[in-house]
Amino acid sequence: MTTALYLPEENIDMIAATSVLQQQAADIRMRTINWASYMQSQMISQEDYQAISALDKSRASYLTQNSTQAVKTLLNLVSHLSKDSTIQYILVLLDDLLQEDRSRVDLFHETSAKLKQCIWGPFLNLLNRQDGFIVNMASRILAKFACWGHESMPKSDLNFYLQFLKDQLANNSNEYIQSVARCLQMMLRVDEYRFAFVSVDGISTLIRILSTRVNFQVQYQLIFCLWVLTFNPLLAAKMNKFSVIPILADILSDCAKEKVTRIILAVFRNLIEKPEDASVAKDHCIAMVQSKVLKQLSILEQRRFDDEDITADVEYLSEKLQNSVQDLSSFDEYATEVRSGRLEWSPVHKSAKFWRENAQRLNEKNYELLRILVHLLETSKDAIILSVACFDIGEYVRHYPRGKHVLEQLGGKQIVMQHLGHEDPNVRYEALLAVQKLMVHNWEYLGKQLEKDNENQKQGAAPIAGKA
Secondary structure, three states, X not given: OOOEOXXXXXXXXXXXXXXXXXHHHHHHHOOOXXXXXXXXXXXXXXXXXXHHHXXXXXXXXXXXXXXXXXXHHHHXXXXXXXXXXXXXXXXXXXXXXXXXXXXHHHHHHHHHHHOOOOOHHHHHHHOOOOOHHHHHHHHHHHHHHHHOOOOOOOHHHHHHHHHHHHHHHHOOOOOOHHHHHHHHHHHOOEHHHHHHHHHXXXXXXXXXXXXXXXXXXXXXXXXXXXXXXXXXXXXXHHHHHHOHHHHHHHHHHHOOOHHHHHHHHHHHHHHHHOOOOHHHHXXXXXXXXXXXXHHHHHHHHOOOOOOHHHHHHHHHHHXXXXXXXXXXXXXXXXXXXXXXXXXXXXXXXXOHHXXXXXXXXXXXXXXXXXXXXXXXXXXXXXXXXXXXHHHHXXXXXXXXXXXXXXXXXXXXXXXXXXXXXXXXXXXXXXXXHHHHHHHHHHHHHHHHHHHHHHHHHHOOOOOOOOOO
């Protein structure tokens, strides 16, 4: 049984979210299909002809009195007819039936089970058609079958369908993108579908699209998807591994639409409220501080909003973030900045005291922060991030005796040296300093070793380098 998160329908902006599809559906509804010619050419049976003709005239009463035959006919026609205009018409008829009364979804499930017909197969097959309207109306019907009834979509079909939605979202030229996002909004209200979406790398796709310039309606819909995901405590705890907080913070600072502001604040609130581990909530607070969310909250506090939720969320977040700033150690701040991947010349980097006290802490959690610095040097194209990462690695090596050895084990030394030829002069300079620290560290170590040997020889002991 599907367990959906029930939310007010207006929160989904259903009409706006499916406008292209709905405009075309309005035209398709006006068509008259010559069902008699289909029967005469033996493309449909006599009983299917009678059923579809009756549905055309009075669908509600025919469905109530002849539910089994109506479902059987609609599934037969969707499965066996091929002409685009006819399939479009049947899909609109079927979607209207479901939209008028959600309980009809269970009627379709129960009747198809009695008939031993698969309800998912015919519509999943239509996702491979060339016609965009057919593809997206079939997708919409699948989402309703999966979310509005007591039957869940089987796992193999679910993965295929979610992968399909993900691929459609990633297609920049898709005129039906709002309709695709609407299907995903429906699917992710059901808890058991959320993990399946994460397993097809869905969150990364949402974040990737949100980091490009999309219109505010799609922006709202995709952030809505993130919001419903955060109602699951496990997913709320993992969410910022995908850089959700910095991306949403950027959108918050630019957005002019109240509904987009509202949904971002709701995501942020869930990221603090929903994780069961208090340290995760604390990390999320720090990440928000790091992403300049406090500044945005202070701006929002000056504005008047009709929506009370916005005011309440602004107050809640301001209080939580202010408290986290007071509790913040310099290492917490540093670790959050590194994990965000958005390095900048914040004060901790240049603090000798910070490095003396904390260099060794880069070894925690199996060198987590050091590995991130090395990864940023390998993958980032941003000159400031590269400069800061080189500097931090140099400071780590300078203040941690085994730093050079650890860095070599992680492949970091080679990557730092590659940046000696970087096109940006600041990156070249910081890479050179880091390499010098690596070398100076060697000389200092060698000097201390020689001093020790001399001392030992004076005392008549064998040198450490080995006996003659």
